[in-house]
Amino acid sequence: MSSHFLGNSCLIENVYIASAGLTAGMVEAQGPLGQKFDKTYEDHYCGEDSFEKGERKMLQDALNFCLQKAKKKDKDIDLYIGSDLLNQNVTVSYLMRNIARPAFNVYGACSGFALSNALAALLIEGQCIDNVVTLVSSHNATAERQYRFPVEYGIQKKDTTTFTATGAVATLLTNKPTNIKVESITLGRIIDYKQNDPNDMGRAMAPAAYDTLMTHFHDLNRGFDDYDQVVTGDLSQYGHELLKEMLAQKKIYPKNYDDCGCLLYDIHNQDVFQGGSGCACSALVSMSYFYEKLLNKEMKRVLIVSTGALLSPMMTFQKETIPCVAHAISLEVVE
Amino acid sequence: MSSHFLGNSCLIENVYIASAGLTAGMVEAQGPLGQKFDKTYEDHYCGEDSFEKGERKMLQDALNFCLQKAKKKDKDIDLYIGSDLLNQNVTVSYLMRNIARPAFNVYGACSGFALSNALAALLIEGQCIDNVVTLVSSHNATAERQYRFPVEYGIQKKDTTTFTATGAVATLLTNKPTNIKVESITLGRIIDYKQNDPNDMGRAMAPAAYDTLMTHFHDLNRGFDDYDQVVTGDLSQYGHELLKEMLAQKKIYPKNYDDCGCLLYDIHNQDVFQGGSGCACSALVSMSYFYEKLLNKEMKRVLIVSTGALLSPMMTFQKETIPCVAHAISLEVVE
Numbered sequence: 001m002s003s004h005f006l007g008n009s010c011l012i013e014n015v016y017i018a019s020a021g022l023t024a025g026m027v028e029a030q031g032p033l034g035q036k037f038d039k040t041y042e043d044h045y046c047g048e049d050s051f052e053k054g055e056r057k058m059l060q061d062a063l064n065f066c067l068q069k070a071k072k073k074d075k076d077i078d079l080y081i082g083s084d085l086l087n088q089n090v091t092v093s094y095l096m097r098n099i100a101r102p103a104f105n106v107y108g109a110c111s112g113f114a115l116s117n118a119l120a121a122l123l124i125e126g127q128c129i130d131n132v133v134t135l136v137s138s139h140n141a142t143a144e145r146q147y148r149f150p151v152e153y154g155i156q157k158k159d160t161t162t163f164t165a166t167g168a169v170a171t172l173l174t175n176k177p178t179n180i181k182v183e184s185i186t187l188g189r190i191i192d193y194k195q196n197d198p199n200d201m202g203r204a205m206a207p208a209a210y211d212t213l214m215t216h217f218h219d220l221n222r223g224f225d226d227y228d229q230v231v232t233g234d235l236s237q238y239g240h241e242l243l244k245e246m247l248a249q250k251k252i253y254p255k256n257y258d259d260c261g262c263l264l265y266d267i268h269n270q271d272v273f274q275g276g277s278g279c280a281c282s283a284l285v286s287m288s289y290f291y292e293k294l295l296n297k298e299m300k301r302v303l304i305v306s307t308g309a310l311l312s313p314m315m316t317f318q319k320e321t322i323p324c325v326a327h328a329i330s331l332e333v334v335e
Numbered sequence: 336m337s338s339h340f341l342g343n344s345c346l347i348e349n350v351y352i353a354s355a356g357l358t359a360g361m362v363e364a365q366g367p368l369g370q371k372f373d374k375t376y377e378d379h380y381c382g383e384d385s386f387e388k389g390e391r392k393m394l395q396d397a398l399n400f401c402l403q404k405a406k407k408k409d410k411d412i413d414l415y416i417g418s419d420l421l422n423q424n425v426t427v428s429y430l431m432r433n434i435a436r437p438a439f440n441v442y443g444a445c446s447g448f449a450l451s452n453a454l455a456a457l458l459i460e461g462q463c464i465d466n467v468v469t470l471v472s473s474h475n476a477t478a479e480r481q482y483r484f485p486v487e488y489g490i491q492k493k494d495t496t497t498f499t500a501t502g503a504v505a506t507l508l509t510n511k512p513t514n515i516k517v518e519s520i521t522l523g524r525i526i527d528y529k530q531n532d533p534n535d536m537g538r539a540m541a542p543a544a545y546d547t548l549m550t551h552f553h554d555l556n557r558g559f560d561d562y563d564q565v566v567t568g569d570l571s572q573y574g575h576e577l578l579k580e581m582l583a584q585k586k587i588y589p590k591n592y593d594d595c596g597c598l599l600y601d602i603h604n605q606d607v608f609q610g611g612s613g614c615a616c617s618a619l620v621s622m623s624y625f626y627e628k629l630l631n632k633e634m635k636r637v638l639i640v641s642t643g644a645l646l647s648p649m650m651t652f653q654k655e656t657i658p659c660v661a662h663a664i665s666l667e668v669v670e
Binding site for chain 2: 008053078086101107146188192320
C-alpha cells in the first residue's frame, strides 16, 4: 500500500536503487572523488564539436553505464525523467530522441537530482510504473555561456561565485528490491529571501535548504540524529556557513551535516571559488561517495537535500530577486 | 487500487477535475472562444511593466479563479506542477514564491498542459497526494522575444509560422469525485523526423502527435470511435493536415479529429498565420470549449494530445533538427 503525503513529505516503502552511471569532467576528475566516477573526460568537449554536444555525450555515457550495471536495455525502462540546466532542457531532450520510451523533463535548477528522483519514487510507489531512469547533467562551459559569459572570455569572478560542476548521472529506480532503498522524500516550496546577487547563489539558496530540512524533520518527526549524514546540494562554503548559522539560531549544531559543493572538489587547492554547484554536483557526490558508503554498510541512512536557484538572466535584467528551492530524498540500506 | 502502466499509458480510476481558471490575451479574446475565458486583458502587459510580469499576472489571475471556483485557498493544495515556455520556467517559479506549498516545473514545450495534468493524475492515482493544481501559461510577446525576435521589431514571418497563444490556465485535480474525471493518460516519447525549420513547428510536431495517438490506441485497444472528440495541441493548419495524411496512409479517416491551434482563433480572419501554438493553446481550448461540452454532457469522452517542439535557439544555431513530443490525457463525464 502506498503511503500518504505528510505535509510536504512521503515515506516510501517499495522503491529501490538498482544502479547508477556517473561521468564527470576534467576538474571533477582531479577532485577527491575523481576515482569513483565511471568515466571522466580530458576536455570540455568530451570528443564532440560543441560544449552542448559534449554535455549530451557525458549523459549518454552515464546512461550506458547505468543500464549495463543493471543488465537492462534502454527499451526496458518504463519512463525517463530528465533534469538539466540548459534552456529548454535540450541535453535530455536531444539525447532521448534516440530512445523509444516516454520521457519528460523537470526543472528545479540545481535541485534536479533530488527532484527527479523524488518524483520517480512517488510514481513507482504509486504502482503505476515499475521503473524509472533519472537523467541529470550540468556542464561548466555550457552553463557559464548561458547564464553568465562564455568561459573563453576569461571574465573575472566574484569571491562569492560557485563553480558549475561538469558531470552527468543516470540512476535506475525500481520496485524490485535491491540493497539500497529510497526511504522518504520531501518536495520543497519556493523561498525568496530577496537576495538579488546572481554571483552569490549559495547564500540565496541556504534559506530554501533550511526550509526543506525543517519541513522534512517536522513532517517525519525526525532530526539530524536520524541520519548518518545530511548533505545539501550546492550551497558551497558561504551558503553552507549561512545554513549552519540559521540552524544555530534554533540551537541545532549538527556534526553530520555537509554540503556536496564542498565535497566534490578540494576547495582549498582547486580553482573553484566557493565550491561546486550545478545539477551534477549533488548527483555526483551522492551517487559516488554516499552510495558507496551505503553499499558497504558504513552508513545506514543518508538525507540528500539538493538546492536550486530559480533565476534567469532575464529576471536579473529586470532587477528581480532570486527565488530558490530545495527538494530532499533519503536513501537507506535494506536490512 | 491503482492501475498499471500499459506500454506508455495508464487507465486512471480516481482522479477528477474540480475546477479550472482561464485567462487570455487580447487576440484570444477576439477569437471564437473569447467569451468563455474568466478574464482577458487589453494589452500584452496585463497592467504590469514588463511582458514577463504580465504573463505572471495572467497566471496568478487564472490560479485565483481556479481556487475560488473550488472554494479552496492556495495553502489547501498539496502540490503545484507548472509548465511554461520561458527559460528557467520563471513564470511559474516567480509566481510560486508567494505560495507556501511544494512546487516544481515540467518542461515539454507546448505539450505542458497534457504533461502536467498527466503527471498530476499519476501522482493522485498513486494515492500519495490528494490534490494538485497544474499551472500552464504562454505569452506571445515573451515567447517571440525569447525564441525569435521582439515583436516590436516587426520581423516578417514565414507562411508556415504559428502564433504563440497568450493565456494561462490553472486546473485543480483531486481524488474527490466531481462530474468530470481524468480517464487515461499516455506519456509520449521524443520523436525527431529531421525537420530543421524552426518556423514550421506544426509539421515538425505532427509525427510525435501521430506516435502518441497510435501508442494510446494500441495500449488501450481503442480508436477514434472511442472518443467524441480527439484534439491535438498546436499543430495548426499545416501540421493538422500532415497528421491527417499520416493517418490516411493507415486508412484512418477520422471525422472527430481537430487541432486546438485551429480552434482558438478564427484562422481565416485573424492574423495568426497557421493558427495557435504555445502551452496555453491546448489548455485554453480544452478547459473552455471541451470542458464545457463535457459538463453539459454534450460529449462523453475527449482525448487531448498536447504537442511540443523541444528545440532551443542554441540548437538551431548548431544546425540541429527539432525533436518533438506529444503527451495525452482523456477526460470523461462521470455517470
